[in-house]
Amino acid sequence: MVNTHMHWDHSSNNHLFPNARVVVQQRELDFARNPVTWHRMLFDVVPGLRPAWQRAEERLSPVDGDTELAPGVTLVALPGHTPGSQGVLVEAAGGRYLIAGDCVYLYDNWHGDDDAEHIPPGYYTDLVAHEQSLRKIESLACEVIPSHDSRVVERKIFK
Numbered sequence: 001m002v003n004t005h006m007h008w009d010h011s012s013n014n015h016l017f018p019n020a021r022v023v024v025q026q027r028e029l030d031f032a033r034n035p036v037t038w039h040r041m042l043f044d045v046v047p048g049l050r051p052a053w054q055r056a057e058e059r060l061s062p063v064d065g066d067t068e069l070a071p072g073v074t075l076v077a078l079p080g081h082t083p084g085s086q087g088v089l090v091e092a093a094g095g096r097y098l099i100a101g102d103c104v105y106l107y108d109n110w111h112g113d114d115d116a117e118h119i120p121p122g123y124y125t126d127l128v129a130h131e132q133s134l135r136k137i138e139s140l141a142c143e144v145i146p147s148h149d150s151r152v153v154e155r156k157i158f159k
């Protein structure tokens, strides 16, 4: 199992998969343990409470940078939204797909507008790194699957 990053809405249910190894970037894990003040709530850091992601902390499996998980499945480091954000590049029979995590929140973020090729989501830790990650995605020549766009579910089939 992969966490694209460790914001609460992407990692709080890790403990519900007791047999899964959870692959995260080491940089993300380091940041999640000690996020900057303004991002603490996003990592479920609340005084007196244990962040939900820590309920499966012993099964976290950190990696460093781009990493092939299996033939046709590669983790792609995409820092910017968070320091250790990553996507999952999947080579399928019908094409290459990138599960982009919050590096690309909505299709509108990826497709941009008249003024910009892409529009970064409003939350980030490093906007320069985020832009570089978007350029990196361009170089992958793949179809981008955003993290929070309901149109992904409407499509249903990626092959």
Ligand SMILES: [Zn+2]
Pocket: 005, 007, 081, 102
């Ligand atoms: Zn996020």
